[in-house]
Amino acid sequence: MYTQYIKRKPSMSTEIYWLVSTLIFTSIMWVPYIINRIVETGIWPALYNPQPDTQPKAQWARRMMSAHENAVENLVIFAPLVILVEVTATHSNLSSNAVILYFYARVIHFFVFTFGIPVLRVPAFVAGFIAQILLALNLLNNIY
Numbered sequence: 324m325y326t327q328y329i330k331r332k333p334s335m336s337t338e339i340y341w342l343v344s345t346l347i348f349t350s351i352m353w354v355p356y357i358i359n360r361i362v363e364t365g366i367w368p369a370l371y372n373p374q375p376d377t378q379p380k381a382q383w384a385r386r387m388m389s390a391h392e393n394a395v396e397n398l399v400i401f402a403p404l405v406i407l408v409e410v411t412a413t414h415s416n417l418s419s420n421a422v423i424l425y426f427y428a429r430v431i432h433f434f435v436f437t438f439g440i441p442v443l444r445v446p447a448f449v450a451g452f453i454a455q456i457l458l459a460l461n462l463l464n465n466i467y
Contacts, residue, residue, distance in 0.1 A: 336414055341422035342405040345429060349398055352391040352433060359384040383437055390436035394429055397451060401425055404458040413465040417457055425454035 335343075359381050360369040379385055408418045428450035435443040 336409060337419040338405050338408050338414060338422045341426050342402060345398065345401065345422075345426050348426070348430065348433075349391070349394045352387070352394060356384040356387045356391070382439070386439060387433075387437040390433045393436070393448075394433065397429070397455075400455050401451075401458075404455060404462065407462055408458060411462065411465065413462055415461055415465075418461045421454045421457035421461065424457075425451050428454060 356379060357369065359379055363369075363380050379388070405422060408414060428447050432444060432447035432451060434440075435447055
């Protein structure tokens with residue numbers, strides 16, 4: 324009876340799925356370092372809007388904040404590329420693999436940066452950058 328009112332969802336592209344996954348992951352990166360701030364300072368000082376020079380005492384929390392900022396900065400490049408692939412319907416194996424590479428590169432970058440694992444941070448960042456380049460090349464290849 325009610326099935327006539329339920330609309331079937333269109334299939335989500337791989338690119339949009341991984342963009343949404345990246346957005347969700349980026350949107351929750353702040354939680355551990357805010358919990359750390361609550362533990363360090365108490366709930367009311369943590370809820371107060373800190374000055375720009377207010378830094379957590381724990382080194383991992385400082386690095387996590389930096390990793391989060393870096394993820395947001397790179398999302399400004401990644402998200403429009405994915406949206407352009409979607410809008411122009413230029414999906415390909417290259418674009419599908421690039422968004423998956425980007426997601427996992429950012430996850431690895433976040434944890435490697437947070438825990439201060441030497442040597443792996445730059446390759447993880449570069450892998451995400453390469454994924455962005457691949458998306459751009461996918462778009463340009465379909466234009467020319």
